[in-house]
Amino acid sequence: MSRSPSNLLYAKTHEWADVSAEDGGKVATIGISAFAIQQLTDLVYMDLPSVGSKVSAGEEFGEVESVKAVSPLYSPVDGEIIEVHGELPENLESLKGDPYDFGWIMKVRLTDESSLGKLLDHAAYEKQCSEEA
């Protein structure tokens, strides 16, 4: 299973969401984009949220630290965390080469799908990145 960036949705704050149907609802797998990882460099620590916690679109769910700074991570969706990627904090170097597959951070069962409408598609996200760079 290989995730293609062009099929994903993005928050303005550089998190990606891969939404799939599951058990009559929707589950979003969340990670950070290659663009963001390139800006961050020298990642040393990540704090994963707990399974069972609720997340709200646009609100902080965790942090990632580089040598120089702490960067907040914002949830692109509303929902409840059903799984977190336990191996990721010990393997942050792999984020650089693989932000979309191994780089998944958490899986969220959506409680409110309206947040999806506020996310950018790949083309719109790329445009935002080129303006930022």
Next chain:
Amino acid sequence: MASFAGFDMPIQYESIVTEHHACRTSAALFDVSHMGRLRFDGEGSEQLLDHLLTRRVNDLPIGGIRYSLMCNEEGGVLDDVLVSHLETPSQRRFHLLVVNASNREKIIQWITPHVADFPTVTMSDRTELTAMIAIQGPKAVEVTSRLFKVNVERLKRYRGVITEQFKKPVIVTRTGYTGEDGFELIVRAEEATRVWENLLLAGRAVGFKAAGLGARDTLRLEAAMPLYGHELSEQINPIEAGLAFACDLNDRNFIGDQALREITTNGPSRIRVGLVFDGKRPVREGCSVLDTDDKTVGYVTSGAPSPTLGRPIAMAMVESRLIDFESGTSKEELRIDNRGTVQPATTTALPFYRANR
């Protein structure tokens, strides 16, 4: 790029960790032109500086360089500096004070009224007319020394000389802020780019890298070198900062001497210590240091993940009653409040890293 003391400077050229490792294994180049360079000419320069600095200057030989503090009357640190005594090829002697970029104006304002007491002395700010480049690492000296007219390999640590590089004047000092061997070079501003490129080219084959402020900070932290605004400030005296070695208190007078003698006699109430941590979460400046009753007994002055040690490190000011001065270790367990999470802290003797020389 970031704004630092009014200068536009790179935090990194490619990656802080890569640049840091290059410095420890090969060499790294730092543009440190932002630092203030003040020149003192004329009879009486030694006496003037001797009066202003915690370190003796009136017996500083030609070519000698000393690390010193400049204090106010209360013994609070105005800046940490390097003072050099140099001679030009035409045998003109002068003293050079290298100061922190952020303190340059403050130090000039502080010194100016004192210069008036020495009518034969002139102080000139050479900062904008010159550039300064540091080349630091185990391969720094062997690769770059052939670029200079004088054999700088024979220059001892904390010694400097005025020589030429491709027929242009350069001050070469065997000093640095990384804990590695190497040089700091002062050249005319218009020569800066050429010198920088010569150095990078000379070391390309052995892995020289340009390094920014990010690596400069992680390197100096591992070497336990203080940074003004963190381990030093006007509210901190050199004794509690662990810099008694840079204070010559006997048989001389300088601004702040009385205060420092008292602090030395009574012992400082707090002291700088080194801390190391397990796990990967960095501990950063401002975090409180706690005792086993969760009472605040100090604060972190600088902290970062150490690329060389592979774990987070920090320096902190801690109540001196808790610390054994000899070993630099704490007499009881200390903890850190890391943005809401309390974690254990282990004290360690400084520096965290020493180069094999």
